[in-house]
Amino acid sequence: MKIAIQTNDFDVSAELAQLRIKHRDVGALASFVGTVREVTKGVNDAEVTQMELEHYPGMTEKSLTAIAQQAIERWKLNDAVIIHRVGVLQVTEQIVLVIAASKHRGDAFAACEFMMDYLKTDAPFWKKETTATGAHWVDARSSDVSALDKWTR
């Protein structure tokens, strides 16, 4: 398992390659990359010029590790990677990478989505977007909470 919280960018190809080399019986790597969008719904579709990510050192690592561990156990994954950036990011930059490595694609796809859904509701990060009217904290969405239903049915 690889969990990282960092300011610098990550290389998706390198992370995928490391998993392939490490696990010779992995047949499926499902990955998700979250990026900084230019338009924010929160401020009347205003244009975002930059985003700042705050987190809770000490709890963040613990939270992401627990999420990855749950995914590994539930889908019997060979491995999981979660890398989340913090600090100031510009539009189009990468924010988060989640990878699930498994023998088969069904487990890899499901585990990847599971990890993202739980990261959105449980991992202690907070986004602040800068627009023409200043910096505004992003509001959590109820749709993120409802997304968890599919994993508990």
Add this chain to the structure above:
Amino acid sequence: MKINLRFFASLREQLGISDEIVSVPAEVKTVGQVRAWLIERGGIWAESLALSRNLRAAVRHEMCDDTAEIADGDEVAFFPPVTGG
């Protein structure tokens, strides 16, 4: 008992502080009771931590609800719903 309070994001900005070590009275035993005790300070504390405000909490670096019990030396954090990813 002594606990270490932590505040994050918009809540930290509203309160104007990121952390504070406090001695809570003996009858304050849960996270919910800590919040109520802080609200009693009045002013910005009552406004920012009002029960009508949707806030989350963590004890010892784990997300919890109001009923979570606190122990001497614990780190208790309050923050808005998370928005990572």
